[in-house]
Structures are given as C-alpha cells and as structure tokens.
Amino acid sequence: MKTFRFIFFLTITIALGVSLNTRIAGVPPLGKFLSPFHGFWQNAEEAGINYEETLDMEGLTAPVTVYYDEMRIPHIYAENETDLHRVQGYLTARDRLWQMDFFSRLVFGRLSEVLGERTLNFDRFNRRIGLKKMTEDLLETIQSDPDLLPVLNAYSDGVNAYIDQLTYAQYPLEFKLLNYEPEAWSPLKSCLAYAMLSNTLSRGESDLENTNALALFGKDMFNLLYPDQLGNLDPVIPKEKKWSFDPLKVIKPNIPYPLTTTKKTIEKPHPLNGSNNFAVSGSKSKSGHVMLANEPDLELTLPSIWYAYHLHTDDKNVMGVTVPGTPVILIGFNDSISWGVTNSPRDQVDWYSIQFRDENRSEYLYNDQWFKVEKQIEVFKIAGGATYTDTIIYVHHGPVVYDRNFFPENGKTNYAMKWIAHFPSTTINAMYEINKAKNYEDFTKAMVKFQGPPQNFMFGSTKGDIAVWLPGKFPVKWREQGKYLMDGSNPAYEWKAYIPFEHSLFAKNPERGFLSSANQHPVDTLYPYYTYDHNYEYYRGRRINDRLRILKDMIPKDMMKLQNDNFNYMASESLPMMLNYLDTGSFDTQAWNYHKTLSEWDYFNEPSLKAPSVYQLWWDILYQQIWDEIDTVSIAIDRPNKYVTIDLLKRDSSLVFADILATNARETTRDLINLTYQKAIDSLDVRMSQNNEDLSWFTFKNTTVRHLLRLDPFSVDQVRVGGYASIVNAASKGHGPSWRMVVEMDPAGTKAWGVYPGSQTGNPGSPLYGHMISRWASGEYYPLLFGPEIKNSDQVIFTQTIQPQ
C-alpha cells in the first residue's frame, strides 16, 4: 500500500514536471516559462541603461571601448580588425540572437525544425531555389580572401562567446516561447545576408506568367498590357548620357517560345520591396558639400532587418547599417565617402523547361543528346521528430524547382531555374572594400567585385564627386530573351556572354547636379544592351527628380523633407480623369461630399487626411474590377501594373476590360468608374458607421511593424505615418522605409542623420523595443554620432570596456 502510494505520487509528480517542461499544442512549457527565476519574467527589462560597464572576452588582443548613443548604436573602437569584429559579433548576438538564428534557419531551410510541419514547404522551397547552396558557395569564395576571412571568423567567435555564457534564463524570449536552444554560430551563417537579400531583391520575375499571358492573349494584346517601356520616363541614368563603346553582339535566333501554360507558380518576392536614394553635388547644396540620402523600403518587421554600427580601427572608420549576422556595413558612410543602394530591377532569373528521358529522371535532353543529371538529397527534420526527404535535381541550367514533387502540373512540367545569384559571388568582398574606400577610385574598384543582387549604388564623397553605379553580372541577351519560359533542350536559348564591366551602367557628376534612383527603368532604350524587368516603379523616381530639379541651396533638412515627401503622383495622374468620368447629375448628398473631399485634395497622403483613404479605396475597387477577367482564368497571370492601367483608362474609353463580368450589361470605362465610385462610397459608409472608423489615412492604411513570428502583442500597428506605395515616403501597410539616412560629406567631418522603425534591441521585454518608430513616423531623425572625436561627446550616454580574458 505504501509503495503503491509512493509510486502513485511519484508518477503524478514526474508527469507534471515533464508536461510543464514540454511545449504542448503551441503552448510554451509552462513550468520553465512561468518560473520567475527562469521564464519570460527574466526577459523583462527595467528602464534605463542595462549594459555592463566592463566585460571579459576570450581571444581579444587588446581592450576595446564601446560608446553608446541615444539610439543605442555601439561605436566600437578597437586596435585591430579582428578585435573589432569579435566584439561586433558579441554585441549583435546580445541584441538580436534569436533573429540571427531565425534568418539562418530561413536561409538553410531549417525553420521546420523549430516551427514544425507548417513551414516544411517553405523550407523545401528555399532549398530548391538554392538559398542554402549559394550560401555555402559564398563561403567557399570568401575562403580565398585573406582579409575578409579573419573578419568572418572573429565575428563568429564573438557570437559564440555570447552564446556560451548564456543560461536558460537569459535566452531571448522567442527561444523560450518556441522551446528550443540557440545553437553555435559559424562563418557560414555569417554569409546568410547574400542569399537573403538576393531572395528578396533579385528573384522577382514573371516568366511563366508572361508565357501564360502570351498564350492566352496573343502578342498584340500582350504588348498592350505588359509593355516594356512607356513614355514619360525618368530613368536612373540621365538621358543625356552617351555610350561610346562597341557592345558585344548577340543575334536573336529564329525560334519560337514554348507556349506551355502553368496553373500555379511559386511565391515571388513582395512587389513593394523597393528603395529610394539620391545625391546632390556641391552646386545644389548651400554648404557646397555633397549630400546623399538613402532608404531601403522593405518589409517592416520587429526585430528590424537592420542593425546600426559605427566600427573604428586605425584603418577603418565606417558607420551604417547591416543585417544581423553580417559583419560588413551594407549602407553607410565613412570619413571620405558615403553610399546607398536601391534595387535595380533587372530580370535575373530565367526558366528552362526540361525533358527527362524516363521516370528515373537521371538523364535530360540537351542538344539532341541525353545528359546525366545531378541529384541532391535534402533531409528536413521536423519539430516533433519526423523527417522529410526531398530530392532536388540539378541540370546544367540550375535546380529543377518545378517537378513532379513540387508544384506538379499533371506530373509533366519540369522547370529549371537559372538565377544569377547561383553563380560564385564576391559581393560581400565588394561591400567589405567599400567600407574602407577612401575615394571614387577605391569605390569603382569595389564595384568590379559586386555581382548582385543588382543595385543602384549611389555614391558621394568629401572630394565633391557624386555618382551612380549599376554593377553586377548581366548576361548579354537578345531582345526578350528570358522574358518567357525557354526550351532547356535547345542551346539557342542559352546565355552566351556577359556584359563586360567596362560597359556597365553608371553616371558621374552630371551637369544637373543630382542623381537619384527609385527602382525605375535603369536606362532609356539607347543603351546598346537589352534590359528588362517585369516590375518597374513609375512614380517615386519622377517625384524625386521633379523636386531635385527645382531645389537649390539645399541643406540636410531638405534631403530629409524629400525622403518624407507624401506627394501621391499616381493620384495626381489618375484622380482628375476618374472624377471627370463621374455623372454628377445623379449624385446624392453623400456622393457630393466625397466628391468635394476628393476634388479639394492636393494629392498629399498626409496621415490625418480623409481624401487619400477615399481615393485609395476607390482605386483598389476600380483596379480589381477592371481586371476581373484575369481572376477567372485558371492559369497564373499577372494583372497589368497600375501605371499601364491608368494609361489604358485614359486612352481608351471603350476598353474591353472595363466590362464587369458579374453583370449582364456590357460596361464602358465610364460605367465602370461610376459603378466603382458608388461601391467605394458604400464601403466607406460601412467602415464609418459599423466600425467607427474616422477614415483618416493612417488608420485606414494601418501601417504595422510586425514581429517576425507575426505575434500581435510584439507588433506595433496603427503607426501614425503618411505616404504609401509609389510615394517617396513609401510606408504602406506592411512595407516601408526600413532605414532612412542622410549624409553631408563635409571634408571637416562627415555629418549624418538616421532613423529606422524599430530598435537596436530585439527584446520585446525591453522598454526600448520599437522606441524609434514614433520618431520615424513623424519624419524626424537622430543625429548620428560619428566623429572625428566622439570620446567626449555629450551624445555618448554610456561607455563600456571589453577586456581580453
């Protein structure tokens, strides 16, 4: 009886202990998690400065001093580069360890190990498109760089020094929520930024959608709906630029595209990933100094995609932002130069249809012969213990992403992906050299090594130079090569050569005194090489250039004002036309009220205005209705972009697409615009009366900075910010300026300002979590503490000394 009683209690106690130590049905292990000595309580921070005054660190050769400013940017002053990056790794891990782990799991296709079955297909996808492989290849390339390799190693050691001293109580909150442990960092993981950024920036394409549209509409209609270039453009390279070289020639072979249609295509990078940058030369600025501004518009997340640093040794003094896990600064400035990047849309992905010999898929057809494939078996561990195996087949074009196991289409389609990002790359080496560049010559030398993702590199120097460079690896293509699916068995479809670096797009010190880029067309049609992308920006770039043409005697404040400019170019080009079509004769009071709101609007998307909400809702409905034909098609097709749509509406009042399929009548453009206006009004009334919304623009669009795990309590919504997609201040619902930077290249000392929608700390339990969001929203900046001497600056709020152990 006594033994039985003991065993009974023992069993209950052990069962309780085990279940409180286990994550069940998504609930964190309650014992661990609620224990005030170990659980989430330990992640809550008090207000004030919580850094340690001194730290000991193994492997340092000399003491390192870290100064913190109000933004909590670490200014690391070290005697040599390895000490510098060791400390950088340690501090990044302190503030962002979970995010680093998350990024590395994303790139290596290992999220399912901690998130379970629901991310398995995402992991498979990321490995199939080659994120893991390109990261491994990148490290391979860096192995032979005697300067960069020690930097990666030191950084990784620093991260591990931080991880090694952690107890469970100190784990970042997300590890506790998901119940897993941080694992060791490595130089390989420090290469993740390349795959991440390539995946976000250079993977966009519509080849299969284009093929579908071509098959469905025919060539004439296709060109009408998806034109390569429309007039009224203001490309990145000023139109005056002349090209004097002899281009490499390619001849378009006389072959048809395979018109194989595809029902469902893979997920593409978000079309709202974009950016602005601009530089003005001394002739435009009051001080006579060059000024430069940049802001990458990316998904708004917490922890933020960027972490800001000031890195200082005797031969390096650079400040700016980088992706956590990456030692080199990606956007920033030093004492001689500044640089900023925006994405340069330039089709980097081509698809080839592959024909296998038989079910074994061990041979494929090329040039009338059978060639052996390479098979790579990828194993996925899934939280809970299961594993999944996927075989990826490689042909000489690249990985066969679409096959009978992934996006199967009657089991017959096999599409291989050829992506420039798959090639060996020295992009990180280039960034490392830019960090140390002293002048335009150093900068252009680094440009040779930059292989993508294609960026518009804006450059400004204390010597008075401004320039824009569009470096990268670009195949020489015949007209429309790779715009559609190509036949992988025919060598005629292959890329034959690459554009030599000497023929790259660039412009330096133009007479107009400024340069800018905003994801628009890189260059006009006079550039002797074929350039193409499916997704150019049509508005932000024109607004920036309109302003810069007018502005003179500029001060940094003018640069900031332009970065936060809320002018809705698209509305200015579409709303008058839309209002013109309205039959005001049949208006009731309500319709008149909205009409008044809209016609009195000056096209600025200010946060408190009502008009932008009315316009946007009306436009969204109109856009959806005009292309309702496309929704009914069972194959994947893109809707024509809004610029083309507006152009079509203006030009053609009897546009065939104006017909609303859901009605029996045959609507004209006029009918469509009147009907959608009424729909918009009804919808706005519902929002006001039922949901109690006041229709002010910022509540209507609801800009939200979301936690990476999409947990609402760790996200910030209803951010009071103006702007929108295609507006210079590109803050839409989930995307926007992820780092705003303005730099004045004063030869007496670089002056800079910056802000981003987040915080250096990634801990939701810190009072500082997301603390810069409100300043970001209102268009204010922090002065960036840079030097020459910062030791005694009153901007330093804390000084930390890190000693060799």
Place this chain on the structure above:
Amino acid sequence: MKLIARIILIILFTYLLSFVLQWWIIIAISFLVGFALYGNGFNVFISGFLGGGLLWLSYAWYLDIKTSAILSEKIVELFPFNDNIFLIIGAGVVGGLCAGLGALTGNSFRLMFVKRKTKSFYS
C-alpha cells in the same frame, strides 16, 4: 511548527538554488523537505503548495513591478486571459503544484520506511 519549517526551508533553498539550477529544482527541493520533515500527507502538500506557490508568486510579482509590467502585459495577450495578474497567479499555482506534489512524493517515500507507531499508551 513542522508546516512552517517546511515552508521556510522550501522557500529558502528554492530561492537560492533557482538562480543556478534548472526550474524543476523546486520539485527536487520539496521532495527532500517532504522526506526530511515527513508527516500528514495533506499537511505536507499544503506546506509545499504554500512554500513553492508563495515564492514563485511573490518573486514574479516583484519582477513585474520592478519592470513596470513591460512584458507580462504583452505575454498575457498570448494566453486566454485579459489581465497580467493571471500570469502572476499562474506562476504561483504552477510553483505551488510542483512544490506540493514534490513534497508529497518525498513524504510518501519516507513513509515507506517509517514503521507505523503503535499508539502510545500516554498520548
């Protein structure tokens, strides 16, 4: 008296050792205390529950006040409660159950070796 002694011992040792050992040390300590100061099962459970529960509850509460509830207000949204006080109570209940059952198990282990005293003639 034993009840209070158990409570004090559980609070003291759990408090000191929790900073260096895993969370379930509260169960192990309660087991040992239940083993050392054995007695009536119900009393032992209550002393464990009160000792572990009070410690976890009050320390969680203390941390929450010190950090102005910065995190508990967010975490509570992930649970089906609407007030962060439930997290503090939750910590207390979990700590209490762990210590209570631990002590009870320790007690029952000890009782396996204790010969039931024959009722003393004088008592």
